[in-house]
Amino acid sequence: SDLFDGQGRLVAREQVRDDAHFGAIPRGLGADELRRRIGPPSETWGVARPPGVVWAYRYDVPGGDCRWFLVQVGPDQRVVDTGYGADPMCTVAE
Numbered sequence: 353s354d355l356f357d358g359q360g361r362l363v364a365r366e367q368v369r370d371d372a373h374f375g376a377i378p379r380g381l382g383a384d385e386l387r388r389r390i391g392p393p394s395e396t397w398g399v400a401r402p403p404g405v406v407w408a409y410r411y412d413v414p415g416g417d418c419r420w421f422l423v424q425v426g427p428d429q430r431v432v433d434t435g436y437g438a439d440p441m442c443t444v445a446e
Contacts (some may be wrong), residue, residue, distance in 0.1 A: 369411035374421045374434065383429040394420065403427055410439055418442030 368390050377386060386407070393407035402424075409421040420439045424432040 369409055369421070374409075377423065377431060377434055379431050379433065381431045383425050383431075386423060386425070386431060390421075393423075399424065402432060404432055408437075410441070 373390055377389065381389075390409060394410040395408045396405050397408075398405050404424050404426040407423045407425060409423070411419070411421065413419050418439045418441070419436050421434070422437050423434050426432045
């Protein structure tokens with residue numbers, strides 16, 4: 353996440369795609385605040401039950417694991433649920 357001053361100059365940068373920041377995303381948080389806290393998702397897709405959209409955040413995990421953080425946003429533009437999953441871009445055929 354970047355922080356800018358009144359003249360639009362970058363004054364600070366913080367890595368917000370990590371377990372600590374993801375763990376601070378509560379159910380009920382608004383989509384605008386979610387985007388402000390951890391930025392735009394890497395990918396999105398719709399789900400039927402419960403209805404909403406999944407926001408997927410790709411990120412580096414210490415130790416080299418390939419995961420992403422998943423947030424379901426409901427029709428009311430609020431966080432319904434969060435979790436982790438394997439990033440399909442990193443799936444290796446065995």
